[in-house]
Amino acid sequence: xxxPDHVRLMMVIAYDGTRYEGWQVQTIGTGxxxxxxxxxxxxxxxxxxxxxxxxxxxxxxxxxxxxxFDLPRRECRIPLRQLPLAINAHLPPDIRVFSVRRAPPxxxxxxxxxxxxxxxxxxxxxxMNPLLRWMAWHVPxxxxxxxxxxxxxHFLGTHDFRAFSANPGYPRASTVRTVRRCExxxxxxxxxxxxxxxxxxxxxxxxxxxxxxxxxxGKYQPDDIPxxxxxxxxxxxxMTAPAHGxxxxxxxxxxxxxxxxxxxxxAIEPPADE
Amino acid sequence: xxxPDHVRLMMVIAYDGTRYEGWQVQTIGTGxxxxxxxxxxxxxxxxxxxxxxxxxxxxxxxxxxxxxFDLPRRECRIPLRQLPLAINAHLPPDIRVFSVRRAPPxxxxxxxxxxxxxxxxxxxxxxMNPLLRWMAWHVPxxxxxxxxxxxxxHFLGTHDFRAFSANPGYPRASTVRTVRRCExxxxxxxxxxxxxxxxxxxxxxxxxxxxxxxxxxGKYQPDDIPxxxxxxxxxxxxMTAPAHGxxxxxxxxxxxxxxxxxxxxxAIEPPADE
Numbered sequence: 001x002x003x004p005d006h007v008r009l010m011m012v013i014a015y016d017g018t019r020y021e022g023w024q025v026q027t028i029g030t031g032x033x034x035x036x037x038x039x040x041x042x043x044x045x046x047x048x049x050x051x052x053x054x055x056x057x058x059x060x061x062x063x064x065x066x067x068x069f070d071l072p073r074r075e076c077r078i079p080l081r082q083l084p085l086a087i088n089a090h091l092p093p094d095i096r097v098f099s100v101r102r103a104p105p106x107x108x109x110x111x112x113x114x115x116x117x118x119x120x121x122x123x124x125x126x127x128m129n130p131l132l133r134w135m136a137w138h139v140p141x142x143x144x145x146x147x148x149x150x151x152x153x154h155f156l157g158t159h160d161f162r163a164f165s166a167n168p169g170y171p172r173a174s175t176v177r178t179v180r181r182c183e184x185x186x187x188x189x190x191x192x193x194x195x196x197x198x199x200x201x202x203x204x205x206x207x208x209x210x211x212x213x214x215x216x217x218g219k220y221q222p223d224d225i226p227x228x229x230x231x232x233x234x235x236x237x238x239m240t241a242p243a244h245g246x247x248x249x250x251x252x253x254x255x256x257x258x259x260x261x262x263x264x265x266x267a268i269e270p271p272a273d274e
Numbered sequence: 275x276x277x278p279d280h281v282r283l284m285m286v287i288a289y290d291g292t293r294y295e296g297w298q299v300q301t302i303g304t305g306x307x308x309x310x311x312x313x314x315x316x317x318x319x320x321x322x323x324x325x326x327x328x329x330x331x332x333x334x335x336x337x338x339x340x341x342x343f344d345l346p347r348r349e350c351r352i353p354l355r356q357l358p359l360a361i362n363a364h365l366p367p368d369i370r371v372f373s374v375r376r377a378p379p380x381x382x383x384x385x386x387x388x389x390x391x392x393x394x395x396x397x398x399x400x401x402m403n404p405l406l407r408w409m410a411w412h413v414p415x416x417x418x419x420x421x422x423x424x425x426x427x428h429f430l431g432t433h434d435f436r437a438f439s440a441n442p443g444y445p446r447a448s449t450v451r452t453v454r455r456c457e458x459x460x461x462x463x464x465x466x467x468x469x470x471x472x473x474x475x476x477x478x479x480x481x482x483x484x485x486x487x488x489x490x491x492g493k494y495q496p497d498d499i500p501x502x503x504x505x506x507x508x509x510x511x512x513m514t515a516p517a518h519g520x521x522x523x524x525x526x527x528x529x530x531x532x533x534x535x536x537x538x539x540x541a542i543e544p545p546a547d548e
Contacts, residue, residue, distance in 0.1 A: 061405060099401075127358055
């Protein structure tokens with residue numbers, strides 16, 4: 001809970017994950033979190049710790065990472081709407097704070113989250129698009145999009161996703177999740193997968209995408225998905241898609257929470273199929 | 275014309291212009307052309323010269339640059355459909371040959387062109403999107419999109435665009451061009467301008483975009499455009515938008531010419547307004 005005489009603030013943060021070893025503070029390499037905390041430390045003597053909604057892996061990007069931090073009231077001198085500019089002045093250009101708002105009193109970036117949406121981009125053409133090389137997985141061989149969509153439909157709903165997680169965590173932690181959206185959009189050679197769930201296991205999103213791509217390549221059939229899910233065995237599911245195609249797009253919170261995509265809706269909005 | 279015992283081949287080339295001093299060979303810095311010619315030289319003893327449809331400035335990108343080169347028949351050993359892969363093996367990852375095809379006998383990448391389409395991206399939000407920092411102009415202040423669209427309408431048709439060119443060239447060279455498309459699309463904070471013309475003067479596209487943005491900022495009125503056009507005076511028109519937001523999207527040729535965007539249609543296709 002918020003310490004006395006402190007206010008809790010929530011931030012929406014975007015970053016190009018290419019140069020970072022993920023969100024969290026690292027012993028080797030740089031995490032996004034330490035850059036954000038260093039920027040806050042430059043502005044606030046209390047050097048607040050930043051608590052994120054999620055952890056992202058090395059190379060994964062974000063346009064809607066949410067985090068909160070607590071600020072002593074005496075340090076609240078900069079108007080909230082000017083805070084992003086002030087914080088960004090201390091950040092490298094590949095990390096940006098989009099907004100800072102008062103958080104509801106009981107807000108926690110991670111525990112208040114109702115779900116998240118990730119988007120995964122891949123470039124399906126023999127030749128890679130140079131402008132997308134840091135943000136899309138190059139899949140040169142033809143993909144059967146109809147089959148991939150059938151596979152996607154199998155992931156909808158509540159399932160035990162153990163077979164699609166690289167490390168399901170504590171043996172007793174539940175690996176059951178509810179996927180509310182799992183769809184592919186196409187814009188020429190650019191394919192985008194939108195996956196939304198109440199939560200994600202470690203590397204689950206990339207496991208789903210990798211498996212759907214292998215269905216698209218003909219290695220698996222869409223109807224293999226229920227069998228994979230039921231097995232709970234990672235070795236029976238498909239590959240893990242590479243990190244650089246993945247973008248944490250949005251984190252969902254209860255209605256009374258300030259918006260977390262006002263700044264980023266449509267950032268790289270893929271159009272409906274053409 | 276094609277020398278005897280040679281075949282003329284046409285290429286569609288994409289590049290991230292960030293690291294280059296434009297297309298053409300440079301004395302200081304690196305042009306994209308020399309990289310492409312070096313790659314061809316690695317494959318073909320005749321070391322063919324590459325002739326492009328256009329020249330792009332430092333920092334400008336391309337997804338549909340077209341170029342031709344002539345190859346002695348005796349050197350035509352690699353099947354055309356395998357040539358992109360072979361050439362790309364000798365190119366840095368920010369330059370890619372999308373296709374190589376037989377050109378019609380009288381084809382010239384520049385003189386056979388009927389027109390070109392450029393797309394210009396800008397990010398209209400106080401905070402820049404880190405994933406687009408190399409490919410979109412950050413315009414933090416609010417833009418009046420309706421006014422920009424009115425301004426865009428004034429550019430349609432045949433006009434003397436001298437007032438929008440940084441260097442109109444030889445005094446006697448015609449500065450009259452026909453703009454067939456000039457429209458803005460919006461996807462959240464991402465604005466994309468699509469401009470198509472039978473030809474472009476030096477920095478004309480960026481002059482049009484910069485002026486339309488200044489209309490959007492309220493510095494000019496849409497109805498100022500005809501006056502600017504009529505003046506023929508660069509000083510009376512608006513600013514030149516920065517290079518990194520500009521992408522050469524497609525070059526148009528007569529119908530019997532092989533396609534020049536089969537690979538790239540929809541590469542970063544902006545959706546219709548939302």
